[in-house]
Amino acid sequence: MNFERELAELNEYQRAAVLDENAACIVSAKVGSGKTTVLISKVLYLHDQKKVPYEDMVVLTFTNKAAGEIRERLAAKESSLSPEQLQGFGTFHSVALHLLRDVLPVEELGYEPGFTVIEPDEEVELALQIIEEEKLQIKYKNRLKKRLEQERTLYEQGKKETRYGDDLFVLMHRLGQEKLRQNKFTFRDLLRVSNFLLRRLVAEGEKEKFHPAWIIVDEVQDSDDIQIEFMEHLVVLGAKLFAVGDPNQVIYTWRGSRSNIFYQLKERFGARELTLPINYRSSGAILAAAKCFQQNPGELTGARTRGEKLRIRRHYNAFGEAQYLAAEIRGLMESGVACREIAVFYRLQSQSEILEKVFTGESIPFEVSVKKTIQDIPVLNWFLKVLRFSCNEKDAPAGVKALADKQYGEIRSAKRAREIIESVVTEKAERGRQKSGSESSQPADEHEGLTEKMCGFAEYFAEDCLENVIVDPAYVYDYFELDRYLKPTAARYSEDREYVWNLLERMITFALEQGLGFLEGFRLFLNSSALYGVQILQKEVNLQADSVKLMTLHASKGLEFSHVYIIGVNFGLIPLRTGDFETEDEERRLFFVGMTRAKDYLELSYYTNPDQVRVAPGESRYLQMIPRELVEGGVEEVRFEKTDLQKLRKEVEKSARVQPLAMLFGGGGAGKSAEESAGEPADKPVGETAEGSAEMKHGKMPRVRHAKYGVGTITSEDETMVTAEFENYGEKQFIKAFSELEYL
DNA sequence: GTCCATAGGGTCCGG
DNA sequence: CCCTATGGAC
Numbered sequence: 001m002n003f004e005r006e007l008a009e010l011n012e013y014q015r016a017a018v019l020d021e022n023a024a025c026i027v028s029a030k031v032g033s034g035k036t037t038v039l040i041s042k043v044l045y046l047h048d049q050k051k052v053p054y055e056d057m058v059v060l061t062f063t064n065k066a067a068g069e070i071r072e073r074l075a076a077k078e079s080s081l082s083p084e085q086l087q088g089f090g091t092f093h094s095v096a097l098h099l100l101r102d103v104l105p106v107e108e109l110g111y112e113p114g115f116t117v118i119e120p121d122e123e124v125e126l127a128l129q130i131i132e133e134e135k136l137q138i139k140y141k142n143r144l145k146k147r148l149e150q151e152r153t154l155y156e157q158g159k160k161e162t163r164y165g166d167d168l169f170v171l172m173h174r175l176g177q178e179k180l181r182q183n184k185f186t187f188r189d190l191l192r193v194s195n196f197l198l199r200r201l202v203a204e205g206e207k208e209k210f211h212p213a214w215i216i217v218d219e220v221q222d223s224d225d226i227q228i229e230f231m232e233h234l235v236v237l238g239a240k241l242f243a244v245g246d247p248n249q250v251i252y253t254w255r256g257s258r259s260n261i262f263y264q265l266k267e268r269f270g271a272r273e274l275t276l277p278i279n280y281r282s283s284g285a286i287l288a289a290a291k292c293f294q295q296n297p298g299e300l301t302g303a304r305t306r307g308e309k310l311r312i313r314r315h316y317n318a319f320g321e322a323q324y325l326a327a328e329i330r331g332l333m334e335s336g337v338a339c340r341e342i343a344v345f346y347r348l349q350s351q352s353e354i355l356e357k358v359f360t361g362e363s364i365p366f367e368v369s370v371k372k373t374i375q376d377i378p379v380l381n382w383f384l385k386v387l388r389f390s391c392n393e394k395d396a397p398a399g400v401k402a403l404a405d406k407q408y409g410e411i412r413s414a415k416r417a418r419e420i421i422e423s424v425v426t427e428k429a430e431r432g433r434q435k436s437g438s439e440s441s442q443p444a445d446e447h448e449g450l451t452e453k454m455c456g457f458a459e460y461f462a463e464d465c466l467e468n469v470i471v472d473p474a475y476v477y478d479y480f481e482l483d484r485y486l487k488p489t490a491a492r493y494s495e496d497r498e499y500v501w502n503l504l505e506r507m508i509t510f511a512l513e514q515g516l517g518f519l520e521g522f523r524l525f526l527n528s529s530a531l532y533g534v535q536i537l538q539k540e541v542n543l544q545a546d547s548v549k550l551m552t553l554h555a556s557k558g559l560e561f562s563h564v565y566i567i568g569v570n571f572g573l574i575p576l577r578t579g580d581f582e583t584e585d586e587e588r589r590l591f592f593v594g595m596t597r598a599k600d601y602l603e604l605s606y607y608t609n610p611d612q613v614r615v616a617p618g619e620s621r622y623l624q625m626i627p628r629e630l631v632e633g634g635v636e637e638v639r640f641e642k643t644d645l646q647k648l649r650k651e652v653e654k655s656a657r658v659q660p661l662a663m664l665f666g667g668g669g670a671g672k673s674a675e676e677s678a679g680e681p682a683d684k685p686v687g688e689t690a691e692g693s694a695e696m697k698h699g700k701m702p703r704v705r706h707a708k709y710g711v712g713t714i715t716s717e718d719e720t721m722v723t724a725e726f727e728n729y730g731e732k733q734f735i736k737a738f739s740e741l742e743y744l
Numbered sequence: 745g746t747c748c749a750t751a752g753g754g755t756c757c758g759g
Numbered sequence: 760c761c762c763t764a765t766g767g768a769c
Binding site: 064089092094117119120126146187188190191211222251252254255256340345350530531533552553555576586590699 | 752753755756757758759
Binding site for chain 3: 139140142143572
């Protein structure tokens with residue numbers, strides 16, 4: 001039997017979790033212990049052995065990515081899965097969306113089933129509009145987004161006074177009315193309204209309307225109150241609970257999850273607690289070091305041998321380190337390590353900048369993980385608004401924004417745009433009322449403006465909609481005469497066009513997949529595009545691409561690499577803040593998460609002369625917490641000469657342009673710039689590299705010795721690199737300033 | 745309208 | 760720690 005084999009591949013702990021019969025079970029899955037494997041096996045076990053249909057399971061994740069992974073791994077094991085069967089599989093928000101659309105009676109609250117999900121920014125815009133119209137007194141308007149999020153709980157608890165004694169609660173009330181009127185849900189509303197209707201379902205004993213057999217939750221430690229409540233309602237409706245998570249990986253308390261969540265869950269659901277204590281990912285040394293940062297020092301056992309020790313390196317500053325990393329990574333590449341197995345983690349997004357510059361200059365293939373949403377791509381932001389008003393004339397605000405867009409719109413003033421849209425909408429409504437069979441549905445005139453095109457869209461495509469004729473983005477592209485707005489002369493034209501094209505293709509495919517007409521499919525897509533915003537853009541998710549990954553420690557969660565470099569382990573940066581203990585604990589967990597991403601090699605580094613203010617020059621005490629016997633050769637300093645570094649830095653700054661032939665080995669002192677002599681005196685050389693380069697001018701092939709590669713001969717060089725042929729290793733490239741080569 | 749003291753936020757970033 | 764929006768004093 002197929003499932004028997006599946007079970008045989010699990011260890012005893014994993015097997016126990018999969019086979020557990022309790023009504024509620026919480027699995028404390030230690031880092032790298034096969035959490036997702038267990039989760040998938042559980043689903044398969046319930047389906048194959050317990051004959052629970054997939055339709056009766058609710059499988060909840062926090063990210064679209066995790067949801068996608070689960071679907072994918074499931075599809076690999078079970079081929080004939082239909083989308084309907086997996087409607088309960090997704091993020092908390094997408095499952096709530098499904099419930100509100102297809103199961104729960106939202107119309108009883110005054111919403112229509114075709115509601116739109118809006119992004120936080122849109123709620124803020126709506127709020128600002130209300131503030132203006134009603135002359136509300138709101139303090140800190142520039143931080144409205146944060147205030148709406150943070151002070152919402154106070155409002156919901158029925159508090160009278162706002163934090164700053166202003167009209168914020170009046171605003172929240174009006175905002176609620178306005179969202180209802182415009183048929184819009186925020187992310188939070190999805191869960192809040194779901195919870196409200198589920199609670200009512202329970203209270204009125206109408207359990208037959210929705211009664212999942214199982215809820216299975218991934219990364220349960222990230223749940224906030226509203227999500228726990230959602231789980232609770234499903235449990236009350238009769239579902240059994242299986243939740244998997246790790247209290248040591250709570251790094252998002254600032255957005256609502258709490259570190260004692262595991263304890264809370266056990267109390268609330270009377271759950272049995274199991275553990276998955278065996279880590280399969282990291283080498284023994286890495287795991288042992290990481291264990292120093294475990295918060296709940298429960299059982300955590302490694303399955304691997306000790307492996308290579310960690311390294312701790314000291315660099316002068318981030319630039320020197322970037323040079324070093326470039327050389328180091330090149331070395332790894334040459335020794336056959338795939339780029340995709342190498343990652344550099346840092347605490348702050350801004351730290352990637354210098355790495356990007358240097359890696360670009362050194363031709364190291366890399367990719368920076370930056371949060372990308374629709375908002376970050378202006379053309380899509382604009383075009384989605386165009387489509388939203390086109391498909392739904394009730395969404396006048398979208399029409400106004402499309403029309404008044406600074407870059408792609410037609411009308412300068414937002415006020416004027418609003419007037420135009422309003423008049424067109426009322427005019428259209430009137431014409432509809434006195435509809436005499438006259439031929440009003442003319443195709444859009446070629447020279448009409450955007451307003452007319454948006455208003456005529458639904459009518460124009462109505463017939464095609466019936467026959468599903470639209471399969472080519474060109475129809476829509478031409479209808480809007482998009483070239484008039486994207487402006488072929490603009491520098492970003494081809495990129496913009498590709499984005500738009502891509503989006504249209506996706507929307508058409510979506511409509512076809514859903515078995516809906518073109519227009520209906522578009523509407524449904526647009527209504528929930530906020531929830532899947534990032535996925536729309538995923539032309540390629542490049543975890544597979546062969547490039548070095550640069551990301552923040554936060555972003556590293558859930559990933560693994562064979563070689564990991566955590567940089568800037570300075571006090572003041574890792575941990576970021578000092579002072580209060582709550583956040584300090586979180587920093588420790590964050591560091592733990594980062595370290596445990598590494599499979600085979602982990603290197604930690606800090607700066608003696610950090611460029612950023614508020615970063616202390618010394619090593620973080622986190623480094624002192626790691627037992628020395630796990631560290632190769634104590635702290636190794638990467639030595640260099642400061643003037644070389646400054647020269648290199650200037651080159652890199654310029655490298656966007658054509659690289660000038662740097663006079664690195666010209667006459668003595670040629671590299672000394674005015675600022676340099678005016679600034680603080682250059683440090684005394686601490687390395688031995690200066691003499692070496694002088695020697696090479698004479699065209700000799702100097703013999704060198706390197707601590708790691710042994711004795712060799714220089715074979716070639718340019719301004720920045722030296723290549724040497726080693727007797728026992730082969731060819732190796734070094735950055736001159738860091739070569740650590742001893743010239744014989 | 746301008747000045748200035750000061751409270752409070754900033755980094756991290758899911759849906 | 761540093762920056763700045765805020766709002767009262769003038």
